[in-house]
Amino acid sequence: MSTQLVQYAPAIERSITEISRLLRGGYPLSTRAVALLLLAGDDEIRAAVEARDQAISSRIDELVAKVRSSQSQPLAYMLAAQRQATVERLLPRFVRIKAGRAVGFGERLSQAMMNPLTGVPILVAALAALYAFVGVLGAQTLVGWLEAGVFVRFFNPWVDALVNRLIPWPVIQALFAGEYGILTLGIRYAVAIILPIVGTFFFAFAIIEDSGYLPRLALLIDRLFKTIGLNGRAVIPMVLGFGCDTMATIVTRTLETRRERVIATVLLALAVPCSAQLGVIFAILAGRPLALLIWAMIVIGIFLLVGFLAARLVPGERAAFYMELPPLRLPSLSNVLVKTYTRMEWYLREVLPLFVLASVLIWLGQITGLFSTALTALDPVVRWIGLPHEATPAILFGFFRRDYGAAGLYDIQGMLNGVQLTVAAVTLTLFVPCVAQAAVMLKERGWKIALGAIAFIVPFAFVVGWGLSRLLIWLRLPL
Amino acid sequence: MRRLSFRGNAHHPSSCHTQARADTEGLAVVAIIGQPNVGKSLLFNRLTGSYVTVSNYPGTTVEVARGRARLRCCNQALRIVDTPGLFNLVPTTEEERVTRRILFDERPQLILNVVDAKNLPRMLPLTLQLIEAGLPLILDLNMMDEAEFHGLTIDLPGLEYALGIPVVGTIGTNGSGIEYLRERISTCVHPACAVRPCH
Numbered sequence: 001m002s003t004q005l006v007q008y009a010p011a012i013e014r015s016i017t018e019i020s021r022l023l024r025g026g027y028p029l030s031t032r033a034v035a036l037l038l039l040a041g042d043d044e045i046r047a048a049v050e051a052r053d054q055a056i057s058s059r060i061d062e063l064v065a066k067v068r069s070s071q072s073q074p075l076a077y078m079l080a081a082q083r084q085a086t087v088e089r090l091l092p093r094f095v096r097i098k099a100g101r102a103v104g105f106g107e108r109l110s111q112a113m114m115n116p117l118t119g120v121p122i123l124v125a126a127l128a129a130l131y132a133f134v135g136v137l138g139a140q141t142l143v144g145w146l147e148a149g150v151f152v153r154f155f156n157p158w159v160d161a162l163v164n165r166l167i168p169w170p171v172i173q174a175l176f177a178g179e180y181g182i183l184t185l186g187i188r189y190a191v192a193i194i195l196p197i198v199g200t201f202f203f204a205f206a207i208i209e210d211s212g213y214l215p216r217l218a219l220l221i222d223r224l225f226k227t228i229g230l231n232g233r234a235v236i237p238m239v240l241g242f243g244c245d246t247m248a249t250i251v252t253r254t255l256e257t258r259r260e261r262v263i264a265t266v267l268l269a270l271a272v273p274c275s276a277q278l279g280v281i282f283a284i285l286a287g288r289p290l291a292l293l294i295w296a297m298i299v300i301g302i303f304l305l306v307g308f309l310a311a312r313l314v315p316g317e318r319a320a321f322y323m324e325l326p327p328l329r330l331p332s333l334s335n336v337l338v339k340t341y342t343r344m345e346w347y348l349r350e351v352l353p354l355f356v357l358a359s360v361l362i363w364l365g366q367i368t369g370l371f372s373t374a375l376t377a378l379d380p381v382v383r384w385i386g387l388p389h390e391a392t393p394a395i396l397f398g399f400f401r402r403d404y405g406a407a408g409l410y411d412i413q414g415m416l417n418g419v420q421l422t423v424a425a426v427t428l429t430l431f432v433p434c435v436a437q438a439a440v441m442l443k444e445r446g447w448k449i450a451l452g453a454i455a456f457i458v459p460f461a462f463v464v465g466w467g468l469s470r471l472l473i474w475l476r477l478p479l
Numbered sequence: 480m481r482r483l484s485f486r487g488n489a490h491h492p493s494s495c496h497t498q499a500r501a502d503t504e505g506l507a508v509v510a511i512i513g514q515p516n517v518g519k520s521l522l523f524n525r526l527t528g529s530y531v532t533v534s535n536y537p538g539t540t541v542e543v544a545r546g547r548a549r550l551r552c553c554n555q556a557l558r559i560v561d562t563p564g565l566f567n568l569v570p571t572t573e574e575e576r577v578t579r580r581i582l583f584d585e586r587p588q589l590i591l592n593v594v595d596a597k598n599l600p601r602m603l604p605l606t607l608q609l610i611e612a613g614l615p616l617i618l619d620l621n622m623m624d625e626a627e628f629h630g631l632t633i634d635l636p637g638l639e640y641a642l643g644i645p646v647v648g649t650i651g652t653n654g655s656g657i658e659y660l661r662e663r664i665s666t667c668v669h670p671a672c673a674v675r676p677c678h
Contacts, residue, residue, distance in 0.1 A: 030613035098630035
């Protein structure tokens, strides 16, 4: 009885019966449903039916074509309209609505978030709060305490002494301790610099996620995004990129067209800094508001420029924008804490082995002389963009992981002046995605797009760094 | 793009307890299906006691999560599958395709269709499609608290009768209604421990 819940127009019902008869059963869903999907133009189902019996499939094609030409509207639309009508007819019998509920504070706040006049100030306020929490509390207070207070003062000297006593060979000593040791560099970067930053970021981000602000932000930015060929739906993966670009690249699956997925993937790899990078950039540019402003303007400008150009280059249809607006909710502390914890655990599990591996590679490189060869090779490029050669290792680390490079930059910030810090921050933000992100790009978009994107991004980052350094020196801004 | 295989085509499930398709561990599979942002993942966490990311925006789940749930009666375990949101049985995005593949190829023994109780006019067309497909189904009206806040009173038994499938109401955020949902799931998956008959 349940299959007759929805009655379609007579001509459609007739063709459903005819198609069902041809199908002869044996599908994991009712033949009526298979017929409906075929009428709605479902290619996957059509292929599955064809794979089973080609003759029947082509007879069904004829039937579908016949009904399609007899109707003035697309069949998929008509079927959906019929189902909707059934629901509208059914519901009043079972749902009672108490009218006259006042417009609450939540409703007004929701409207304010999406109205450009009030929405932009709210966005700025949200970003300022994020900066205060992640950039000041996380990247300065907590990092300062862990890095200077715990690692440099106690942990590193203790490890150096212990390793020197236990291991007599200087070559092996260098693997664990010293300037680039696994414990003194790899673990220190991961635990003392990156962890407090991503921890505070994930916490703040979980609150934003659970409040329902992101879809409203997407609607606010939709108009801007349309000019670069993305719809507001794409803002969600972009914003998630601030948490972790690797996760965000996976989330681009929710975008409807291939064109959007490609543009979003490239932009994520190029111009969206991840939480660890963002935190370190906040920290090294702290106390230099002009430098932070220039960094933000450059990154946003490049984001828009590349997005715009990519939209011209990548062919394909533009998707219509349609998004659910979930209600604004007060986040539950338990979900926020559990989510922060799981993300930190996931991040550490991913990052620690890589940081250790990086230390091992550097160690191997030092033994074989490859490390200094790479440094020598990279040095001219680093100098070309106006940075001292002490910054070369940080840039080299950045090839391995963006957050590792950012941590390296944090380590030497005392040696750089304002212009150099700004240039380094911009270059590191733009260039190469980390190993994990590159792997996900490869898996999700295929090697052509992934390699193409990387081949574009690396030189582009250095050219922008060079241009910026010339410009800033010429402008003589007090950075 | 992978093709739908429609594997194992001997049978055509038209009611709750036709053929039992079990997973590799021999557990009955229950798939959570519904539109984006209706609370599928939170319900999955409630039923399995594990954690998958839950957020307040559509599209948080892009990959399928699997977990075990224990039913109180018969001491039976179940495999619960959490899926990315699905608007319509005809998919438009990649993650919708993933969900449909679960429905058609993996052939869960029971589908838990989760909907947003305060948005039924937009939610039920998918439910009708699932009913049309003859798939074994429980309809779960989630976010009952928000529906009430919006001034809605919903006659669950009436809806159950009209649709011809079990209908329950839950509040994922505080867990209310979850025990009753568990009971209805066990009735459908293991008729032997039935408190009330499955439709």
